[in-house]
Amino acid sequence: MNYSRNSLERYLHTLEVALAGTSLSEPRPVADMGLNSIQRKRLQRHFSLDPDNLRPAAVLIPIQLTDDSAHIILTQRSEELRHHAGQVSFPGGSREQADNNLAQTALREAHEEIGLDPKQVKILGYLPDYPTVSGFCVTPVVGLVSTGASIRPDDREVTAIHRLPLKQLLGGRCISVKTIEHDRHHYPVKEVKHGGLRIWGATAAMLCMLHDEITVQLAEAPAARALC
Numbered sequence: 001m002n003y004s005r006n007s008l009e010r011y012l013h014t015l016e017v018a019l020a021g022t023s024l025s026e027p028r029p030v031a032d033m034g035l036n037s038i039q040r041k042r043l044q045r046h047f048s049l050d051p052d053n054l055r056p057a058a059v060l061i062p063i064q065l066t067d068d069s070a071h072i073i074l075t076q077r078s079e080e081l082r083h084h085a086g087q088v089s090f091p092g093g094s095r096e097q098a099d100n101n102l103a104q105t106a107l108r109e110a111h112e113e114i115g116l117d118p119k120q121v122k123i124l125g126y127l128p129d130y131p132t133v134s135g136f137c138v139t140p141v142v143g144l145v146s147t148g149a150s151i152r153p154d155d156r157e158v159t160a161i162h163r164l165p166l167k168q169l170l171g172g173r174c175i176s177v178k179t180i181e182h183d184r185h186h187y188p189v190k191e192v193k194h195g196g197l198r199i200w201g202a203t204a205a206m207l208c209m210l211h212d213e214i215t216v217q218l219a220e221a222p223a224a225r226a227l228c
Contacts, residue, residue: 008065011070011170012144014214015217016124016144018125022127023126028128029128029129030128031127031128031131034177039188043133046183047133048135050131051131054135055136055137056094056095056105057092057136058093058103058105058141059091059139059140059141060092060110060116061206062091062110062121064145065147069166070166072163072207072210073151074088074163075113075114075157075160076088077159087201087203088197088198088199088203089202089203091109092110093105093109103123103141105139107121112157113153114151114153115151115152115153116150120146122144123142124143124144127210127213162194164207168194170215174193175190175191175207175208178190178200189201190204190205192208
């Protein structure tokens with residue numbers, strides 16, 4: 001399928017419409033993580049999945065539109081980091097006391113990790129909070145990055161910048177569900193592959209939520225689907 005700049009802009013508009021009613025106000029929606037009730041209870045024995053007991057954090061899901069494509073910006077985390085070392089993820093981290101809200105957390109972390117100027121990001125909205133077994137409740141902040149925005153990785157935290165084409169995510173063929181084993185039980189884990197990259201866990205789950213927000217909006221709004 002040929003994606004012109006015009007159609008990509010309309011996909012982004014569709015996403016903006018889908019996220020228009022979202023906010024940081026409590027109570028925030030929480031992702032189900034794809035677990036059934038038995039799996040959730042088993043994991044609760046080892047990890048707290050209650051957002052009230054987790055450390056608040058945020059990630060920025062940066063989408064940048066170029067002349068003929070739109071990309072989701074991802075980072076390769078340094079092997080020296082304490083949490084999720086070496087993984088492909090979104091720029092983000094724990095909320096700090098000075099942050100006014102979790103959107104500011106996401107923008108601050110993106111500035112620290114990839115040098116992205118917060119003034120070059122338009123917040124489109126928020127996906128459901130995602131609890132992680134590493135002890136965080138992560139709020140995904142979806143932002144549209146200005147076309148000419150400068151991005152440069154901080155060598156202490158980021159070893160590479162990756163770009164996942166939005167059209168590839170929307171096609172759905174890069175998305176799959178794998179299983180991991182913990183304490184002799186198996187649990188579903190989302191996985192997104194692009195080239196030689198393997199994106200899994202919370203980051204892949206958030207990509208899937210982004211995919212769903214766009215495709216559901218298109219399915220429910222024939223006028224929007226016709227535009228794209």
